[in-house]
Amino acid sequence: MAQGAREAQASATDSEFDRDTSVTLREPGVYDADLSEGWTILSAVNGGYLLAIVARALRDALPHPDPFTVTAHYLTPSKPGPAVVRTEAVRTGRTLATGQASLFQYEADGTEVERVRVLAAYGALHSLDDDVHTSVKPPVLPPPEQCLGTEDGPAAFPDDSGFAQRVAIRLDPATTGWAVGAPSGKGEMRGWFSLADAREPDPLSLLLTVDSFPPTAFDLGLMGWTPTVELTTHVRARPAPGPLRVFVTTRNLAGGYLEEDAEVWDTADRLVAQSRQLARAPRSGRAPEGR
Structure with a gap:
């Protein structure tokens, strides 16, 4: 087994996130995974969790360790159970490598179905210089103890959601007026994010973070399932330890689709991740059978 594959498996002992996003090398470029029911909302597996699994396989397959940009198209709804990730190195260079990967699952009759297709560029975040010129600022938030979790009122996620645990x-x-029937209409969500088992953030977990908050459609007064069509994430820096601040906003809903822009800030006031996704606006309160 390749050294990278051994490291990928070793990381699976670190936390629930690491265990549940672990991949096992079957043959060059092909990895086995198991989609955990613990990262579902209703019957659907969270898109950021899926992205972390595919990104872990690409990290093992490419010569550079960190995702810089990851674009995923969600083709069919994923479900808990076995999956396979097939990777391909598109181009490798001294500082950046580009790869593509797809996550597949199997139907009851054995038919293979592609769930997610990803194109990503990897590099080494530790090699980047510290020179930063930016006009964006971290969101101003009340301290975590003055913010609201699902235990404080109507749940952001359904009761049968493993994700919320x-x-x-x-x-x-x-940004929680929607939970009591009084959405602001601004299309904004702000708050603090950590993994429940206190695992510290890293580039792979940032791919989960950007897709973790309740849909901004809720703040527009549209409650229900909001399936992601496409999600692009830029990882800008390795995050410092501690909770992350997340700001998500929607500025345009048209034709039944909306965009969500997310910013993720660490405890050092650095913008460590940015994302944009296109999602279908809610049409019902339950997950659809398909996209």
Whole structure:
């Protein structure tokens, strides 16, 4: 087994996130995975969790360790159970490598179905210089103890969601009016994010973080399932230890689809991740059979 594959398996002992996103090398470029029921919302597996699994396989397959940009198209709904990730190195260079990967599952009759297709560029975050010129600022949030979790009122995630047990999200009360039937109409979510088992953030977990908050459609007064069509994430720096601050906003809903822009800030006030996704606006309160 390759050294990288041994490291990928070794990381699976670190936390629930690491165990549940672990991959096992079957043959060059092909990895086996198991999609845990613990990262579902209703019957659907969270898209950020899926992205972390595929990104872990690509990290093992490519010569550079960190995802810089990851674009995923979600083709069919994923479900808990076995999966296989097939990777391909598209181009490798001294500082960046580009790869593509797809996650597949099997139907009851053995038919293989592609769930997610990813194109990503990897590099080494530790090699980047510290020179930063930016006009964006971290969101101003109340301290975590003054923010609201699912235990404080109507749940952001359904009762049968395993996802809500594995993340610690504390929302700014100013963005939770939707939970009591009074959405602001601004299309914003702000709050604190950590993994429930206190695992410290890293580049792979940032791919989960950007897709972890309740949909901004809720703040527009649209409650229900909001399936992701495409999600692009830029990882800008390796995050410092501690809780992350997340700001998500929607500025345009048209034709039944909306965009969500997310920013993730660490305890050192650095913008460590950015994302944009296109999602279908809610049409019902339950997960659809398919996209």
